[in-house]
Amino acid sequence: MGAVSIQSVQKTYNKMVVIENLSLTIEDGEFLVLVGPSGCGKSTLLRMIAGLEDISDGQISIAGRLINDLAPKDRDIAMVFQSYALYPHMTVEDNMSFSLRLKRVPKEERDAGVASAAGILGLAPYLKRLPRQLSGGQRQRVAMGRAIVRNPQVYLFDEPLSNLDAKLRVQMRSEIKLNHARLGTTTVYVTHDQIEAMTMADRIVVMNAGKIEQVGSPLELYDRPANLFVAGFIGSPAMNLLYGRGMPEGLKLEDGTVVPMTLSPDALGRDLVAGIRPEHLVIADSGLKAEILTVEPTGAETQIVTRMAGRDVFVSFRERLNLAPGDRLHLKPMGGTIQLFDAESGNRLGQ
Ligand code: ADP
Numbered sequence: 001m002g003a004v005s006i007q008s009v010q011k012t013y014n015k016m017v018v019i020e021n022l023s024l025t026i027e028d029g030e031f032l033v034l035v036g037p038s039g040c041g042k043s044t045l046l047r048m049i050a051g052l053e054d055i056s057d058g059q060i061s062i063a064g065r066l067i068n069d070l071a072p073k074d075r076d077i078a079m080v081f082q083s084y085a086l087y088p089h090m091t092v093e094d095n096m097s098f099s100l101r102l103k104r105v106p107k108e109e110r111d112a113g114v115a116s117a118a119g120i121l122g123l124a125p126y127l128k129r130l131p132r133q134l135s136g137g138q139r140q141r142v143a144m145g146r147a148i149v150r151n152p153q154v155y156l157f158d159e160p161l162s163n164l165d166a167k168l169r170v171q172m173r174s175e176i177k178l179n180h181a182r183l184g185t186t187t188v189y190v191t192h193d194q195i196e197a198m199t200m201a202d203r204i205v206v207m208n209a210g211k212i213e214q215v216g217s218p219l220e221l222y223d224r225p226a227n228l229f230v231a232g233f234i235g236s237p238a239m240n241l242l243y244g245r246g247m248p249e250g251l252k253l254e255d256g257t258v259v260p261m262t263l264s265p266d267a268l269g270r271d272l273v274a275g276i277r278p279e280h281l282v283i284a285d286s287g288l289k290a291e292i293l294t295v296e297p298t299g300a301e302t303q304i305v306t307r308m309a310g311r312d313v314f315v316s317f318r319e320r321l322n323l324a325p326g327d328r329l330h331l332k333p334m335g336g337t338i339q340l341f342d343a344e345s346g347n348r349l350g351q
Pocket of ligand 1: 013018036037038039040041042043044045
């Protein structure tokens, strides 16, 4: 079975630690996305699974087999890169069958493998073309086809859609998801794009500075971020963060406004951060005073930036409201939607 077990893995470059004592199990058949800002170590982790980087410390196993010292070709993985990495002088067909030829797989079996992958990816009409005669999306499909024909235990994707335009990215996203549903192969997918992570993953691992901040399903991370980093990273526009202090009457914000709420005893007298998703604020007769700065209709919804308690606060409305910059109004968080974090540690209160 193609589970991947990462145990206490560390990566250092010239004594600089870039992955710190990281442990994670990727279940057999799971689609796991590693997401985080640039430089957080997600590609390094993927490349250690692939065998393209040494593992400084710890252990990685694939399907129960320790792979630390195995060459990439012996790990039973297939990797898809952002750059496609196709052989420019080889046809689509030859690119896709190359690894099978290296393994001396008989021609009939190779052809069947290529035909099957080409069928899945809609590449059958292009098998005799060279990569330069294909669009970006088609090239990325060939890179995926090459991975599929190898029938590996694990697929590793490193930002595979970053070179595509927005529309094609959305299309390829669902194609990759669909292929995963069909093939059921364990997949580890690296991206810096939280929307890609949300839409594709069974589970997301949010990384920051070489460490895991949180692991969970997309909606677990969205609904219950473990800390301010995840709260700010998952969701677009991001969760609004209002700073204040826990008082018996509620949360007293920086400008003195009080958000009435019942706080647990341990939150009283503490510096807190209230997280409110943009879709959880509604217009009310009374509540938090806000001034509209910008109004951005997207069609399906309208994004509004307001100034509230000295901070820019995003609000999204599904209904079409007649609002304009300069308008003043009151906003209220819907009941039970405020998430509280400790300002000092950044951790969620009341797990
Ligand atoms: P991400 O994929 O999340 O953008 P990377 O895994 O590429 O991040 O990089 C993680 C950290 O390791 C970064 O600080 C990067 O500068 C550093 N790093 C990556 N490769 C090397 C290398 N070959 N030598 C030294 N530092 C490296």
